Amino acid sequence: MLAHYLEQQAAVSAARSSPEIQRNAREIDTLDNTDISDVEDIVKLLKPLKTATTVLCDEKESTLSLIMPLKYMIEQMDFIPHASMDTVHHMLLFGCKTPVSTRSFCVQGTCEDEASIMYAWARNAPPTKLPKDVGFKVGGNSGMSYFVLQIHYGDVSAFRGGFQFFSILLPSNSYLCPLQRQPFIAGIYLLMSVDTVILPGKRVTNADIACDYTSYPIYPFAFRTHTHRLGKVVSGYRIRDGKWSLIGRQSPQLPQAFYPANKEVDVKYGDTIAARCMFTGEGRTSKTYIGGTSDDEMCNFYIMYYMDSKHAIPFLNCMETGSKELFEHIPAEANVPITGATGHMNSMMHMGHSTVEKKIYIYFHLEQDSAWPQGSLQLGQVSGLALDSDSNLVIFHRGDHQWGADSFNSLARYQQRSLGPIQQSTILVVEPAKGNILKASGRNMFYLPHGITTDKENNYWVTDVALHQVSCLSSDGRDRILLALGEAFTPGSDSNHFCKPTDVAVDTETGNIFVSDGYCNSRILKFSADGKYLSEWGAGSSDRRRRIPFQIPHSLVFLPDRKEICVADRENGRIQCFIAETAEFVKEIKKDEFGGEVFAITYSGLIFAVNGESPFRSAPLKGFVINYSTKDILDTFSPNKKDFKMPHDIVETRDGSVFVGDAGSKAVFKFTTQKLHRSVKKAGIKVEELEGKAVGSLNLGNFFASHKGYSRQGFDQLSTEGSDQERNDDDSSDSENEEYSALPPPQSSS
Numbered sequence: 001m002l003a004h005y006l007e008q009q010a011a012v013s014a015a016r017s018s019p020e021i022q023r024n025a026r027e028i029d030t031l032d033n034t035d036i037s038d039v040e041d042i043v044k045l046l047k048p049l050k051t052a053t054t055v056l057c058d059e060k061e062s063t064l065s066l067i068m069p070l071k072y073m074i075e076q077m078d079f080i081p082h083a084s085m086d087t088v089h090h091m092l093l094f095g096c097k098t099p100v101s102t103r104s105f106c107v108q109g110t111c112e113d114e115a116s117i118m119y120a121w122a123r124n125a126p127p128t129k130l131p132k133d134v135g136f137k138v139g140g141n142s143g144m145s146y147f148v149l150q151i152h153y154g155d156v157s158a159f160r161g162g163f164q165f166f167s168i169l170l171p172s173n174s175y176l177c178p179l180q181r182q183p184f185i186a187g188i189y190l191l192m193s194v195d196t197v198i199l200p201g202k203r204v205t206n207a208d209i210a211c212d213y214t215s216y217p218i219y220p221f222a223f224r225t226h227t228h229r230l231g232k233v234v235s236g237y238r239i240r241d242g243k244w245s246l247i248g249r250q251s252p253q254l255p256q257a258f259y260p261a262n263k264e265v266d267v268k269y270g271d272t273i274a275a276r277c278m279f280t281g282e283g284r285t286s287k288t289y290i291g292g293t294s295d296d297e298m299c300n301f302y303i304m305y306y307m308d309s310k311h312a313i314p315f316l317n318c319m320e321t322g323s324k325e326l327f328e329h330i331p332a333e334a335n336v337p338i339t340g341a342t343g344h345m346n347s348m349m350h351m352g353h354s355t356v357e358k359k360i361y362i363y364f365h366l367e368q369d370s371a372w373p374q375g376s377l378q379l380g381q382v383s384g385l386a387l388d389s390d391s392n393l394v395i396f397h398r399g400d401h402q403w404g405a406d407s408f409n410s411l412a413r414y415q416q417r418s419l420g421p422i423q424q425s426t427i428l429v430v431e432p433a434k435g436n437i438l439k440a441s442g443r444n445m446f447y448l449p450h451g452i453t454t455d456k457e458n459n460y461w462v463t464d465v466a467l468h469q470v471s472c473l474s475s476d477g478r479d480r481i482l483l484a485l486g487e488a489f490t491p492g493s494d495s496n497h498f499c500k501p502t503d504v505a506v507d508t509e510t511g512n513i514f515v516s517d518g519y520c521n522s523r524i525l526k527f528s529a530d531g532k533y534l535s536e537w538g539a540g541s542s543d544r545r546r547r548i549p550f551q552i553p554h555s556l557v558f559l560p561d562r563k564e565i566c567v568a569d570r571e572n573g574r575i576q577c578f579i580a581e582t583a584e585f586v587k588e589i590k591k592d593e594f595g596g597e598v599f600a601i602t603y604s605g606l607i608f609a610v611n612g613e614s615p616f617r618s619a620p621l622k623g624f625v626i627n628y629s630t631k632d633i634l635d636t637f638s639p640n641k642k643d644f645k646m647p648h649d650i651v652e653t654r655d656g657s658v659f660v661g662d663a664g665s666k667a668v669f670k671f672t673t674q675k676l677h678r679s680v681k682k683a684g685i686k687v688e689e690l691e692g693k694a695v696g697s698l699n700l701g702n703f704f705a706s707h708k709g710y711s712r713q714g715f716d717q718l719s720t721e722g723s724d725q726e727r728n729d730d731d732s733s734d735s736e737n738e739e740y741s742a743l744p745p746p747q748s749s750s
Contacts, residue, residue, distance in 0.1 A: 092149070131306070191273065203282060206335070209275045215269065221304060222260060226299075229297075329542075332586040381402060387653060393431075395661065417447070427460060445479060450500075498515065500518040501516065516555065522539070540585025594624075596619070602650050644662055
């Protein structure tokens, strides 16, 4: 079409000069000389693609480079891919001074001199919008006189039988944008493995890269990962004074966009930048090497950063293999595969968005639904909460039994057996919207209920601290005990006994059972789905010389996307996470806001937690929403009228509602997301604010987990519980896109 327009340009000019047209036409819109020159350049660029089609038809997989001359100095641009992963595996945009050819715009190869990667795209990733006040410097005397777009095709069958338009990435304003001086200049730091060999059948092969940083400070604001089919997870870190700080971590099998980096991490002289790609050789019958075809592998971790324009370096790279001694200390999360659906990832926050699908961002906060429940539930001490397969709320409570000072002797044996089991229904299935009771069970079975969870068959796994047992019950209302672990009323510390076990978590894939044990023992036990003892472990630490034992591991949660088990270590006021299969320590989250105690946790992409009263420190009793990756507290919440007394367990439903069971007030509190603010502007997002997609109901857990490194005003603190004993403190009161602004470089960093 453009070529045809140029062919007709002489006729258009002649027609414009006609007196009749000039006399009758009020307004004539056409291209001026500058526009025509730009059209000529575009036609010159696209014309060779037709010839290239003939070549592509004979290739299985092809790589092609498009060369685009730059007419003006540019310091700000966006990247808008027009491509589909059905044909294109990935695209790379380079800037260079001397391309491999200036005679043809459609060639193989990139630059004669050093090529600077400016952007990378793969797997239908969305567009990228640079932060405000940040730009790439290209054209003019920048040392980059050409864009070279390298397209790696995975399937060229679309080109057979005739010319099909090539996939192309457009750096917008690349022709007409005037010079705009930016205080910060963006750049790309690429960490890449070049010598990794993945052995066939080997479950895990790690590609480790690390380089010392010896230049002016850089401030990462986005990251991207790239491998081919065998990559499971790619992680990037800054190492300073021996401490590993996460820049970004992602599955390369999900859309390979640039995602927001951990905003608290800068890089300065003397730091080390490191990355690990975890591969699997399962399913391969021969060695796999690093290479450019789809049968090869790649290990790339891209960091998009900005730095002061006075010291701007547009491209940095690291291809050095990291030492075994250095990578002995890499966080365990670097070897935990990330799973997830592409559709979910496309709903995540990116730095730019497709013009086809408008997204409006709304800020949310958890507030109590004071109208819930609409009727009375008549609960005793609420010790546990869970969700069934229909996302109904399951409440585990103690009826007319209470945990008091005389409940146990010094040997942890229960002293009130004469009372008999609780006669009320201790397990209630409640409709979460209004609080109506749907089902009741658990009569004459328990003495002092504590923790509850469900498995994929919808069975209940419960603990009873008086019985010192863990039991699996059917959920059909017939109160059938399918499996019992431990000896009734007999405390112990071997593999066949518990001592006041507190909670259960179930691996959703293997069915393995994890038990936190508990008030007397300081351990986590692992059993097979049929109750066979497998292993046990105690508290973890990144420094084995300073390992602090558990003090009442009180609550457990299984993280299905990370294959981890996290525990609320109550009296130590911390959350610790472990790889479920190996018990390897992953991380610890400990915050001053917890006040020294953490009672319960749950997970749905974010960690939700509650704290309790501590005899040593004073902190408000609250619920917390915590970013797993950055450990940041994103929000806090508490009841509007009555305060928490002893928040004891917490769950989050599919629609984002959060329920807290309180043993002290014998109640369950419901919290729902409230809309705080709506902001619609052009381009990405504000770094200092949290945003959510306003499409139906919002799952806060899934939503916040996708926003690594973003803070949010409003979520604060946690709570703990001194014990489960009843307290006698009755005097307690019952479209378009938004701008993503670059932050100024910090004055100092840790």
